[in-house]
Amino acid sequence: MDPSTEKDILSRFFFRWLPPVDSLHRNAGNELSYILTTLSRLLPQIIGMKPTKQTMLELLYREGYTVFTRFQILFETTLGAGGEPMGNLFDRPTATNRRQKTDAMPAETKERIHVNVDGNAVKALRSLTLPLPANTAEAKRVEREALRDALMAWCDEVKASLPDLNREE
Secondary structure: OOHHHHHHHHHHHHHHHOOEOOOOOOOHHHEHHHHHHHHHHHHHHHOOOOOOHHHHHHHHHHOOOOEEOOOOEOHHHHEOHHHOEOOOHHHOOEOOEOOOOOOOOOHHHHOOOEEOEOHHHHHHHHHOOOOOOOOOOHHHHHHHHHHHHHHHHHHHHHHHHOHHHHHHO
């Protein structure tokens, strides 16, 4: 898939399913690694592409999303002129990224990185990537099926508007 087509699809996806919100509220649902893991699981299932974390991070920056921690807005310090990343945000240990031992690290590097999106929307999308337990309430099952149907309708709409996708299939 052409990189510009991939970026166009990602941009459409973010604005339709994860629009920016005005507040800088922090929770597990809007943590950067949680969002990127969710999209890495979901996008191959629905549209057949798996963008890199760096591509998604650059999209967040380009489209005006705010990436922040408890004490600072990171895009001002982690991106250089022209939107080029100066460091890798994913090397910083978070609750979901325990590749490094955090006990020996300074407190300021242990912060979780968040994005100004609705955490509940991310959690709902992530639920589509997990199997549904047998004892799930009927209302939850219907709600999840409605979300999946809306997502697939959006996917069909995007595929119809991009002729390059139709040729590859």
